[in-house]
Amino acid sequence: xxxxxxxxxxxxxxxxxxxxxxIGLSLVFGTMRIIFLxxxxxxxxxxxxxxxxxxxxxxxxxxxxxxxxxxAFLVGLGLFYxxxxxxxxxxxxxxxxxxxxxxxxxxxxxxxxxxxxxxxFCATSYASFTIRIGDVxxxxxxxxxxxxxxxxxxxxxxxxxxxxxGTAVRAAATDMQAVKLLGISSNWVMAVAFGIGIxxxxxxxxxxxxxxxxxxxxxxxxxxxxxxxxxxxxxxNVWGALSAGLIxxxxxxxxxxxxxxxxxxxxxxxxxxxxxIFMPNGIFGGRAAVKKV
Amino acid sequence: xANPLLExxxxxxxxxxxxxxxxxxxxxxxxxxxxxxGSNGAGKSTLLKAxxxxxxxSSGEIIFDGEDLAKTSIKHRVNRGIVQVPEGRRxxxxxxxxxxxxxxxxxxxxxxxxxxxxxxxxxxxPVLRERQNxxxxxxxxxxxxxxxxxxxxxARPKLVMIDEASLGLSPILTKTIFELIAALHQQGTTILMxxxxxxxxxxxxxxxxxxxxxxxxxxxxxxxxLANEELRKAYLGRRAVIGNQEGES
Numbered sequence: 060x061x062x063x064x065x066x067x068x069x070x071x072x073x074x075x076x077x078x079x080x081x082i083g084l085s086l087v088f089g090t091m092r093i094i095f096l097x098x099x100x101x102x103x104x105x106x107x108x109x110x111x112x113x114x115x116x117x118x119x120x121x122x123x124x125x126x127x128x129x130x131a132f133l134v135g136l137g138l139f140y141x142x143x144x145x146x147x148x149x150x151x152x153x154x155x156x157x158x159x160x161x162x163x164x165x166x167x168x169x170x171x172x173x174x175x176x177x178x179x180f181c182a183t184s185y186a187s188f189t190i191r192i193g194d195v196x197x198x199x200x201x202x203x204x205x206x207x208x209x210x211x212x213x214x215x216x217x218x219x220x221x222x223x224x225g226t227a228v229r230a231a232a233t234d235m236q237a238v239k240l241l242g243i244s245s246n247w248v249m250a251v252a253f254g255i256g257i258x259x260x261x262x263x264x265x266x267x268x269x270x271x272x273x274x275x276x277x278x279x280x281x282x283x284x285x286x287x288x289x290x291x292x293x294x295x296n297v298w299g300a301l302s303a304g305l306i307x308x309x310x311x312x313x314x315x316x317x318x319x320x321x322x323x324x325x326x327x328x329x330x331x332x333x334x335x336i337f338m339p340n341g342i343f344g345g346r347a348a349v350k351k352v
Numbered sequence: 353x354a355n356p357l358l359e360x361x362x363x364x365x366x367x368x369x370x371x372x373x374x375x376x377x378x379x380x381x382x383x384x385x386x387x388x389x390g391s392n393g394a395g396k397s398t399l400l401k402a403x404x405x406x407x408x409x410s411s412g413e414i415i416f417d418g419e420d421l422a423k424t425s426i427k428h429r430v431n432r433g434i435v436q437v438p439e440g441r442r443x444x445x446x447x448x449x450x451x452x453x454x455x456x457x458x459x460x461x462x463x464x465x466x467x468x469x470x471x472x473x474x475x476x477x478p479v480l481r482e483r484q485n486x487x488x489x490x491x492x493x494x495x496x497x498x499x500x501x502x503x504x505x506x507a508r509p510k511l512v513m514i515d516e517a518s519l520g521l522s523p524i525l526t527k528t529i530f531e532l533i534a535a536l537h538q539q540g541t542t543i544l545m546x547x548x549x550x551x552x553x554x555x556x557x558x559x560x561x562x563x564x565x566x567x568x569x570x571x572x573x574x575x576x577x578l579a580n581e582e583l584r585k586a587y588l589g590r591r592a593v594i595g596n597q598e599g600e601s
Contacts, residue, residue: 223458226451230444237442240404241507242430242459295446 061194066316067309072201074308075208076102079263080285081292081300082215083256089232089295090252091147093155097163099281101257104166105131105264106273107174113181113268120181120269121203124262131261135254138162140246147249163278170275180272204266211262212301215255219297228252232295280324287331293341303342356415357382357542358403358434358511363412363422365395365402372398374566375412380511385533385543387553387574390563396546397439399563400513403544404436405429417510431461433510439519439546441500445489449480452488452499456506465508473502476535494525498532505536512536514545518552530556554578 080098087095105127112118112126139147142162146155180186188199219225231238231248239245267273284307292303307327314326334342358380365373373395380386388396401407403414405426414422421429435456444452453473457466474481477498483491488499497517504512517533518526530552537543547553554560554574562570562583570583577583 223454226447226455227458230447230451230455233444233446234442236406237438237444238455239426240406240436240438240442241455241503242425242427243455244427 062316065195066312068195068197069201070309070312071305072198072205072308073312074288074305075201075204076263076266076281076304077284077288077307078301078304079208079211079259079266080281081288081304082212082297083259083263084285084289085292085294085296085300086215086228086252086259087256088289090228090235090249091143091155092152093147093159094286095253095256096156096159096279096282096286097166098256098260098285099283100163100166100170100278101131101134101260102263102267102281103273103275103278104170105261106267107170107179107264108261109265109268110179110181113183120183120265123268124207124265127261127265128258131264132254132258134261135257136250138257139250139253143253144246144250147246163282167275167278174275176274176276178272178274179268181268183269186269198270200270204270207262207266208301208304211259212297215259216297218255224248224251229295284327287327290331291334291342293343296341296343299341299343306342355382356380357417358544359413359415360399360403361413361415363399363402363409363414365398365407365409372566373402373409376563376566376568378561378568378571380542380544382510382542383537383540384558385537385545385556387557387560388544388546388563389550389553389560389577393565394563395566396563397515398566400436400515400544400546403429404434404513406436427459430507430509431459433461433508435504435507435509435512437500437504437512437514437517439515441496443488443491443496443499443503445487447488448485449488449491449499450484452503453480453506456503457508459507462507466506469506469508472539473505476505476532477502493521494528497521497525497529501529501532501536505541509541511542511544514543516546516548518547518549526552551578 080102084095084098087093108130109120109123109127112123113120142158143155146158185199189196190199190202219229227238227243227248228251231245235245238248288304288307289300291307292299310330311323311327315323318326356379360376360378363373363376364371376395376399388399390396398407402409405424409422412422413420416432416434419432421432444455453470457463457469462469479495480499480502488496491499501514501517514533517529521529526549533543533545534556545553554577557574559571559573560577561568562577
């Protein structure tokens with residue numbers, strides 16, 4: 060029982076990054092109708108930024124958040140206006156998708172050149188610190204990851220629900236042309252959604268650098284896991300995406316412990332396919348996602 | 353006659369190589385209800401989209417309140433007071449009614465009078481007040497049309513352009529919607545509407561333009577056109593001729 064609990068908690072804490080990344084994918088998909096496959100690559104890129112800030116400037120990874128996230132947001136705006144703005148206006152979404160794939164490979168290889176394939180890690184003084192509750196050990200940095208993910212989800216949720224621009228972002232997911240007709244700039248709506256998506260990648264990057272040792276090849280795997288979480292959670296649902304990320308983490312953790320570490324990925328993709336077959340709107344999804352494809 | 357609020361002069365629009373509008377001119381005076389009639393593909397929606405800024409004309413002028421808007425953004429036009437209620441309502445079905453209305457008042461022009469506009473919309477359409485926190489997607493067809501019009505009213509427009517308000521509505525609901533449009537008009541809003549329901553449109557409008565294959569082929573007061581059997585036969589299709597009873601759908 061204690062072991063099961065420990066495995067589940069590890070899974071939850073492991074799944075936080077999937078969750079944050081999935082929220083980002085959800086925002087980008089909602090407004091631009093593309094699967095932003097470079098999301099994982101962006102996470103690794105910002106993990107490296109955090110790593111540099113930590114090793115070269117001696118800034119604590121958690122303090123890095125106030126640098127990394129705004130930088131990531133601006134990178135997102137920049138990427139949108141330079142790469143995706145014109146592509147987003149085209150009916151054929153394959154153009155945007157191919158751009159995302161191209162960006163992914165370019166940045167992946169750039170990172171390989173700059174940082175090599177050697178795993179990196181922010182060796183903070185508290186990296187191996189654990190909190191013991193009963194018989195269960197909880198890693199401090201992973202617990203922080205959960206706290207950060209919850210805070211991020213709350214901020215995004217608040218933005219989408221309570222601000223005018225956030226409401227426009229949600230509206231854009233249903234009908235971009237109707238948004239335009241109200242005089243709202245569709246480009247700005249997409250740019251902001253994209254900026255927040257990349258901003259969340261920045262946040263996930265900080266978490267990655269503080270919890271795991273990572274290398275440039277992590278990106279694509281993470282993008283796929285985030286995509287799985289997005290599908291499980293139902294597109295356009297912040298809490299759904301986060302919860303699905305946590306559930307995915309638990310499934311992997313359970314699979315790795317009880318069946319074998321090598322099985323974790325196979326199991327998560329099998330779950331992905333099963334959910335697509337039986338619950339195409341996701342576990343928490345309503346009908347909204349399927350109505351408009 | 354009142355001052356022209358909207359004057360479209362020699363407007364031409366092409367979709368690629370296909371011309372959709374040929375030198376179309378039309379005038380909407382302040383305070384009137386003007387109807388745009390014609391069969392499918394006549395160019396009515398194209399004309400409305402060109403005025404709202406969704407598509408760009410290849411030539412011609414769109415004079416609104418003394419300013420040529422032909423080359424300006426949708427945002428500018430909404431801020432000047434032109435709002436389009438699109439065909440098929442195009443509501444944000446996953447958002448609540450209030451959220452839909454809030455987005456209608458997104459730009460400074462609407463935002464400045466948000467509270468008053470909201471009251472005005474709720475007074476016009478009491479059902480929206482009752483269900484203000486419900487999802488727009490759960491409204492009935494007629495209620496959705498009310499919300500679509502209400503969302504446009506939130507922008508505090510001088511001119512509301514309505515594309516097919518009666519689309520898919522029962523005769524009774526069509527009548528209700530027309531009465532509500534008339535009420536909105538009573539409050540001083542100028543209205544330009546596309547309508548398939550020719551009899552209803554001609555009864556309610558001050559003037560109507562009839563379009564065919566990208567041209568305006570006829571215009572006149574509602575009564576004049578209502579009396580003109582030949583015209584109805586030629587341009588408005590059989591349905592309009594047979595349909596004597598009110599509110600055929």
